Amino acid sequence: MSEVINPVVLRLTIRATMGRKRALIFAIAPVIMIGVSALLKLAAKSPVWPPEFLGVFGFTVVVPLTALIIGTSVLGAEIDDSSAISLLATPIRRSTVVLTKFVAATIITVIFAAVGEFLAGAIATGPGSKLAIGLLAGAVAASVVYNALFVMLSVITSRAIAIGLLYLLVWEGLLGSLVGGVRLLSVDQYALGIANSVAHESQLKAHLTLGTAIGMGVVVTCLALVFAAVRLRSFSLKGDAV
Amino acid sequence: MSSIELRQVSRWYGNVVAVNDVTMTIGPGVTGLLGPNGAGKSTIVHMIAGMLEPSRGELTVAGEPSWHNTPLLSKIGLVLDKDTVYTFLSGTDFVTAIAKLHKLPVPAAAARRAIAIVEMAEFANRRIGTYSKGMVQRIKVAAALVHDPEIIVLDEPFNGMDPRQRLQMMELLNRMGAEGRVILFSSHILEEVERLSGTIQVIVGGRLAASGDFRAIRRLMTSRPHVFVVRSSDDRVLAKALIARQAVTGVDVTPRGLQVRAADYGTFTRELAGVSRDEGVRLRELLPADESLESVFSYLVAP
Secondary structure, eight states, rough: OOOSOOOHHHHHHHHHHHHHHHHHHHHHHHHHHHHHHHHHHHHHTTTTTTIIIIIIIIIIIIHHHHHHHEEEEEIIIIIHHHTTTTHHHHHHHHHHHHHHHHHHHHHHIIIIIIHHHHHHHHHHOOOTSHHHHHHHHHHHHHHHHHHHHHHHHHHOOHHHHHHHHHHIIIIIIHHHHHOOGGGGGOOOHHHHHHHOOOOOOOOGGOOHHHHHHHHHHHHHHHHHHHHHHHHHHHHOOOSSOO | OOOOOEEEEEEEEEEEEEEEEEEEEOSEEEEEEEEEESSSSHHHHHHHTSSOSSEEEEEEEEEEEEEEEEGGGEEEEESSOOOOOOSBHHHHHHHHHHHHTTTTHHHHHHHHHHHHTOGGGGGGSSSSSGOOHHHHHHHHHHHHHHTSSSSEEESTTTTTTTHHHHHHHHHHHHHHHHHEEEEEEEEGGGGTTTTTOSSEEEETEEEEEEEEEEHHHHHHTTSEEEEEEEEOOOOHHHHHHHHHTTEEEEEEETTTTTEESSOHHOOOOHHHHHHHHHTTOEEEEEEEESOHHHHHHHHHHOO
């Protein structure tokens, strides 16, 4: 019973998540991003739009929102609609459940958002360009960290989407641009730091070095997953309505 | 040792006590946990399932506490009222997946066996989304049985079932109980469980109110005083005939029909048709007037 990822749970989760109507929503933001990139490629005069658009719009809107919808859906939505209970009624370890759900969410997010970033980057500056590869690396990293956070949120609260949105808008969006220290605890900054280490592009407006970005990303991911597993261990059903 | 033991178990939510100082031992065979809605049945079931922590007291399943004890779930089969099932899977896929989660050596064979026990083989390859409520309930029982557990706990297994499905489920529970498994199920409808044999535990207001074997409780149920409203083609003639019967203690003639107080539920309902036929009176309507569950349960609790 020392398995970390359970293949049965992984397969079922990916199937259930892609089968929900939300799967269409996952695709919307990346499709818009790719479409706009294609238009800008044809029409834009300014040479700096690729890092500005794909960095700012991509890393503060497309990747986090996609991860938010998917990360809160793999476990949270199943707890809400009770389909997680048949899984929790088996002797499978709760930490395995959390890790497997996290891996499933990350895989789906990478497919939609990170591959979307890469395609948009490839349209903008070519598939072999440093920018496209940097965007892919940053977006993959962001998919990992965001999903750990959002899976944790969905174990703690049934309002995970609202709280996740608040974090993205207020913490990363507002405070992140005003207060320097906030950036150390902002996932989009980890992603930009990693993207920039490959792309070397000042317009990405990365503030963290590669070492800091990776280090903080790993710490946040691990803490979030451990906390989620601890909370799921004490998963409680509501008894009679009182 | 397969049994479920509760010793002075209580559970509260803030100031509200859901389960109050319950002590019971549930051994092999079928045991019904009965009580009106909100009595604390689900709270007890959830605590036994390890999905709720008792606030106080000791609760063990097969000798081990169930809270924070996921490995114990390999000895228990759970059919919880609230859980839904992935509707995109077929019955076979679902039960096989659960068998794999239990790490059974041959999941497909275990799934086939469990599906045969609940008599779902015929429908096992259909998507669960196309199942009736009774079929979903049976496939959930198959999933709970797939690892051949000694202890099976079912929360409101009869909910939403039609009488035929209910009968099948009762037969299934009886069969599993006769095999020596510990079967605990909850229900809020006493009449639902008429065909089950075994013991029952009655929970009212979070407390254990009565316990005993099914037959004794059933006798109490059917011989309890009862008020019926009867409408017929000639109420006064029927009233005269009814008041002569032992089972009837009083009759009121009201504009909506006769209000009959029966001393004995079973005897009265058996005799009514004969009496009206003998008098040449046509029965139009027979309604139990005080059939609220609370009244039934409070009657059981009172003596």
